[in-house]
Amino acid sequence: MRPRKYSDAGQAFPIYITVVAGLLFLAFAYLAVGQAAATRNGAQTAADAAALGAAQDQRNQLVGRWLDNLLNPDLWQDIFHGKVEGLDPSCWRAQQLADANDAHVVGGGCEPEWDPLGYTVEVKTNDPVGDSIVPGTEKTYATAEARAVIEPRCDFDPPPADAGPDVLPRLLCEGDRNWDLDPDDLDLDALPKPEDLFDVHLAD
Known part of the structure; x- marks a missing residue:
């Protein structure tokens, strides 16, 4: 009687199915991780x-206040350090930029800061992570926070005591950019720009 031959094909097929199922699961899991990471990155971009x-809107208001008081240098120091009353809140601009990046400022998520001057903003994405192999992601939104500060880039030299009351201080700004201001010829096009007077940047 001849011995019966057995084939390994039938035994290998279930293993093949299991391996393929495992690879598909890993692929969907990586896709879910990628979706979540993309949503988080979008939230951080919107917050930044x-x-x-x-902060830039607040800086522009400070520059406007400085221009209004060019002939009153006693107020310059306070203006450069944000010690100014009556500035308008700038959270409207934060909301505008969040909207442009498919997010919104969460309730109470826009706060001015005074030392150093700036704003801290928290946003939430308008859209969730979306459907994935991970349960609950279709209702999961990303949040992120960012802080921007406003720092003066200029100081000034008081004029000599014998210079007379109409002589303005000399502006000394970073990058060796200096301005000698003539009160009789204050050409707005020749005055320093907002980015010359203040630096606005993200901070940890």
Whole structure:
């Protein structure tokens, strides 16, 4: 009687199915991780833009206040360090930039800071992570926080005591950019720009 031959093909097929199923599961898991990471990155981009937008709006108001008081240098120091009353809140700009990045400022998520001057903003994405192999991601949103600060880039030399009351201080700014201001010829196009007077950047 001849011995019966057995084939390994039938035994290998279930193993093949198991391996393929495992690889598909890993692929979907990596996709879910990628979706979550993309949503988090989008939230951080929106938070960064919102914080910078609010800080830049506040900086522009400070520059406007400085221009209004060019002939009153006694107020310059306070203006350069944000010690100014009556500035308008800048959270509207944070919300505008968050909207442009498919997010929104969460309730109470836009706060001015005074030392150093700036804004801290928290945002939440408008869209969730989306459907994935991980349960609950279709209702999961990403949040992120960013802080932007405003720092003066200029100081000034008081004029000599015998210079007379109409002589303005000389502005000494970073990058060896200096301005000698003539009160009788204050050409707005020749004056320093907002980015010359203040630095706005993200901070930890």
